[in-house]
Structures are given as structure tokens and as C-alpha cells.
Amino acid sequence: MLRWLYRQRDIRGVTRNLKIEAASLFWKRGFITLLTLNLSFILMFFFFGVEFLLGDDPAQNVGFDPTMAENIHCIGERLLVDPTTRRLGENNGTDVIPLMVVPLMLDLMDFRSMMCNINVPIRLLFLVQNGREAMLSLYLQELERVYGWSGRLVVSRHPENIGYSAAVNMGLRLALSLPREEVPFVFVTNSDVKFSPDLLPNLLRDVHETTRHDAARMDELAAEVANEPSEYSPVLRGGLRVLRSRVNDSRLSTSALLPDRIRYASVKEREKAFSKHYGHFCAYYK
Known part of the structure; x- marks a missing residue:
């Protein structure tokens, strides 16, 4: 009798182990299947450029959820671009943002929400991607496909991640050009x-009003620069002028826009030279 009980216990133990192994095998297979499907989906986008056609509108030919297509429409409305008829709306008024610079890295969802807000x-949207985030890369690629032809959207990619300040500098350099x-x-x-x-x-109303005299001031400074060298920048060999710094990386040099009397002046004198002008606005409106 005792031997029979031991045998029954052994049989139950074997049965329990078989059930555990079967369940474990089931979950392992399920995990491998899901992983394979996700990998296949990513490969379809990266290597085959699969697009799910949602209509004749180019902005709808997006391999994402409907909210993505709606967001791409939002951007078209802000840029005054119709991707279907390829018509460009009038954007010369003072109620238009002249150049909007947005550094991007891991904030795709926030950017989508902000653009529709x-x-x-x-007039011109300049997007700077830092890093290699896959969904952001695909999204920007789609934006370029739909609106790149208009000249009102510019995307700059930097997989090495140049940083926020350098991204802003690139936008400012574009503005100066x-x-x-x-x-x-x-x-x-x-x-x-x-x-x-x-x-x-x-904000647009106030900035346009506050900066309306800046153009004349910039012309005055440009005329001074054109007439240098002066006592601040002596003539070198054979009439060559002092070389002004020009950089080609993510730094921004504006020294070439200023005459030497301002470039080498004290902080107090430089503040006085621009006391009637504003270079930075914070949008703290109630």
C-alpha cells in the first residue's frame, strides 16, 4: 500500500512538471511570435517603404494611425500649403511667424500636439532632429515627402546629436542667410x-512693432563694416583687412555683422549701442 502511494505521488509530480513545461513552452513561442511580427513590421517600413493608402490626398498616404494623418494636415494648414492641388497660400502678412525653429529628439508626440495647437x-518651418529616434525619423521623412517641394519646410538631421543650443544656432544661421x-x-x-x-x-503684433526700426540700424552697421578698416582694425600687408571669424560647424558667429568699434567695446558701451533695440522676447502673456 505504501509503495502504491509513493508511485501515485511520483505520477502526480511528473504530470505537474509536464504541465509547467507545456505552459512555459507556450509563452516562449508566443513571445517569439510577437517579437518576429514587430521586427517584420519595422523592416517593412525601413527597407520596403510600405504605405497604407488612405485616399488620394498625399497627406493621407501615411503608414501611421489616423491621428498622424490629421497632424500632417495641421502642419499643411500652418504652412498654407495644399498638398493635393500644390497651391501655396499668401504668407506675407505681419500675422505670420517668419521662421519657426524647433529642435527635436524624443518629443514626437509633444511636437504633433503643439503643431495642431x-x-x-x-512662413518657414525649420526642424532639427538630434539623434536617431526611429519613429521621429519616419515622421520627418513623411513630412518632407508631403511638403518638402513647397520650400516652406526644411529638415536638418544630426544623428550625432549636436545639442539644443547648436540646433538653435543652425536656425539662426539659416535666418541670417x-x-x-x-x-x-x-x-x-x-x-x-x-x-x-x-x-x-x-506676440507677433508686439514683436513686429518693437523691431520695426531694427532694419535701419542694421543698415547703418553694415555701412560701417563695409568702410572698415578704421583705427580699430589697421590695414595689413598690401591693404588686406583683418579676417573676421567665420565658422562652418554648429557654432554661430555674428562678428562679421558688427563694426570693430562695437566688437571691441566695453560691455557698457555695447549695451548703450543697442539700448533701443530688443533681441529676445519671452512669450509671457496673460
């Missing part, structure tokens, strides 16, 4: 923000 047109009438000032923003309905219209 903005309620004023954008464009006509002053086209980009009188630059709007730089993070993605994790939400604007009240009247903030941006009021």
Missing part, C-alpha cells in the same frame, strides 16, 4: 508647450 501661419524682409525675426520653441488662443497673435 498653433493658430497662426508659418535669408532676406531681412522675409525673416525679420526668429521664433524658437520647445515641443512640450501649449499656447493660449490669443498668445501668438499678440
